[in-house]
Amino acid sequence: MENDTPILPQEIITSILVRLPVKSLIRFLCVCKDWKNLFRTPSFFAEHLHHSSRQNSLLLIVDSIIPEANSRHLYSLNREMQIHEIQKSRNIGHFKPGCVYSSNGLLCVGLDNECPDSLWLWNPTIRVVRQVPKSLNNYEYEDFSVGFGFSPTINDYKIxxxxxxxxxxxxxxxxxxxxxxxxxxxVGNLEGVYVLRGWSAFPCNETIFWMGRKDVEGHSKCRLHLIVSFDIAKDVFTLTPFPVMISRQKCCNTLVCYEKKLVCYENKLAIFFPNSESHGIDLWVLEECGDPSKGRWSWAKIFSSRPNPSSLIIYPQIIWRNEIVCLVQALPEYEVEEDYEGKLVLGSLTADELNIFDVPIRSFNTWIFDYVESLVLLDKIHI
Known part of the structure; x- marks a missing residue:
C-alpha cells in the first residue's frame, strides 16, 4: 500500500530543528543518519546558536553553597528567574576559585585536583568534556593569566x-x-604591561580583553591604565587607553580592578566603574571613532545609575537582556539575615529601577556569565 504521508522539504525540517532545545536534538540523534550528520555541521551549529541566544539566553552562576568553601557549584537562571543546578560531568571535580569562562555554551575550567597548567573544555548541556593539552611553557615563569573566547570569522575557540x-x-x-x-x-607591544594574574580576562566580539597598566615614562610611581586586547582571529595584541575619567584618577602603585568591570554592550566592549560624585555606577562604551585625527577608538558614557542606597555595596557583573546584573551586599554595620551575604539584582538600562530577586549569594567569590545551551563539541560524541 502506498504511503500518503506528506514529506516536508528539507529546508522546513531544518528550520524547525534549529529552534528546538539541545536536549531534544540529542534524543533525535538516533532518528536517522541524515539528522545525526546535520546536527554536526557548522552551519547548523551556528543557526541553532543564533536562535538559542535570542530566545533562551541564561545566566550561569558559579557559586559556593558553603561560605568560604572551595567547592563550586553551577546554577543556571532562566528568563522566568527560575534557578537550576547544573550537574557536573564525571571528569569535572572542584573548580579552582575563579577558574571558569563561558563562550557559546562551552566552558573553559581549571580544576582543584589538577596541576596549575591543566585546563578542561566542557559543554554541560550535552555532557561532553575534553582535556586541553599542556601548554608549551614548562613553568618557566611564576604566574599566568588565562582568557577564552570564540571567533566566528575563523570558526574557532581559543585559549x-x-x-x-x-x-x-x-x-x-x-x-x-x-x-x-x-x-x-x-607579545612585543606588551613589554612593561602589568595585568592581573589568574582568570581576569573578558571575551567580547571576537576579542579577549584584560585591564592593565603601564608605568608613565619618567614617573615610576604613576600608572597609565590600559585595556589589553587580543584579536582571536588574527592573534594580535593591541593597547587602548581607559576612558579619560578613569585615566585622571590619582596614580597609585596598585591596579584596582575590583571596582571596575569589563562587560559587553551591544557586541561592543564597555566598562562599569563607580562615580565618586554621584555615588552611582557609570557605563562607558568603546566606539570606533569617525574622526581619524582623534585615533581609531573613543569612549562614550551612555548610562549613569541613580545613587546607591547607603546600606548597600553594588557590584555590577554583566549586561543581560538589556539589564545590569549586579551582586548586592549589605555593609557590615547594617543588620542582615542570618547566614546571608547578598542578593542577585537586575537593574534596567532604560528605567531607573532595581529588581531584587530571591537568589541568595552565599559567597562573593562568585562569577556570573551569560550562557546559552549549545551543540558545541557535539562532533566529539561517539554514538
Missing amino acids: IKLFLSGRFVVQGEVYSLKTGLWRKVE
Whole structure:
C-alpha cells in the first residue's frame, strides 16, 4: 500500500530543528543518519546558536553553597528567574576559585585536583568534556593569566595564556580547539604591561580583553591604565587607553580592578566603574571613532545609575537582556539575615529601577556569565 504521508522539504525540517532545545536534538540523534550528520555541521551549529541566544539566553552562576568553601557549584537562571543546578560531568571535580569562562555554551575550567597548567573544555548541556593539552611553557615563569573566547570569522575557540614575571607580561601562548595545539604568540607591544594574574580576562566580539597598566615614562610611581586586547582571529595584541575619567584618577602603585568591570554592550566592549560624585555606577562604551585625527577608538558614557542606597555595596557583573546584573551586599554595620551575604539584582538600562530577586549569594567569590545551551563539541560524541 502506498504511503500518503506528506514529506516536508528539507529546508522546513531544518528550520524547525534549529529552534528546538539541545536536549531534544540529542534524543533525535538516533532518528536517522541524515539528522545525526546535520546536527554536526557548522552551519547548523551556528543557526541553532543564533536562535538559542535570542530566545533562551541564561545566566550561569558559579557559586559556593558553603561560605568560604572551595567547592563550586553551577546554577543556571532562566528568563522566568527560575534557578537550576547544573550537574557536573564525571571528569569535572572542584573548580579552582575563579577558574571558569563561558563562550557559546562551552566552558573553559581549571580544576582543584589538577596541576596549575591543566585546563578542561566542557559543554554541560550535552555532557561532553575534553582535556586541553599542556601548554608549551614548562613553568618557566611564576604566574599566568588565562582568557577564552570564540571567533566566528575563523570558526574557532581559543585559549590565550599570558605568562607573567612580577605580573608583567613576558610570553604568550594560544590554544586552538580546531587544531588541538598550542603555539607561541608575539607579545612585543606588551613589554612593561602589568595585568592581573589568574582568570581576569573578558571575551567580547571576537576579542579577549584584560585591564592593565603601564608605568608613565619618567614617573615610576604613576600608572597609565590600559585595556589589553587580543584579536582571536588574527592573534594580535593591541593597547587602548581607559576612558579619560578613569585615566585622571590619582596614580597609585596598585591596579584596582575590583571596582571596575569589563562587560559587553551591544557586541561592543564597555566598562562599569563607580562615580565618586554621584555615588552611582557609570557605563562607558568603546566606539570606533569617525574622526581619524582623534585615533581609531573613543569612549562614550551612555548610562549613569541613580545613587546607591547607603546600606548597600553594588557590584555590577554583566549586561543581560538589556539589564545590569549586579551582586548586592549589605555593609557590615547594617543588620542582615542570618547566614546571608547578598542578593542577585537586575537593574534596567532604560528605567531607573532595581529588581531584587530571591537568589541568595552565599559567597562573593562568585562569577556570573551569560550562557546559552549549545551543540558545541557535539562532533566529539561517539554514538
